[in-house]
Amino acid sequence: LGIGSIAKAATVGKVGGLALGYFILMSTFALAIGLVVGNLIHPGEGLNIAAGAGDAPKVAEDAEGMAGFLLSIIPTTLLASLTGESI
Structure with missing residues (x-):
């Protein structure tokens, strides 16, 4: 409207x-903050994730x-689509 x-x-x-210049400047600033904080805090350090933990579930x-x-598209209950293994 403006x-x-x-x-x-x-x-x-x-x-x-x-507007484009402001977007580029603030995006670069946010990226720099994320990189500095990520290198100082080291998020995810110490997690014990098994190598096979990301495998997809077996198909019936x-x-x-x-x-x-x-038939697998239709959920069995109202919350089954939110809590089930299928996306």
Whole structure:
């Protein structure tokens, strides 16, 4: 609404350039803060994560094929889609 009310196209370009410059400056500033804090605090250090912990769960035999896939989309309860293993 503010940019639409500006009559001159040069003013719109100036406002857009300032907004883009502000975005780039603040993004760089946030990146620098994240890198400094990450290097000082070392988040995730000391976690004991097993090598196979990220493996996908096994697919049930009845879920094979197109019909099994389509039936697996429908959750069994209202909260099953939030708490189940399938995304």
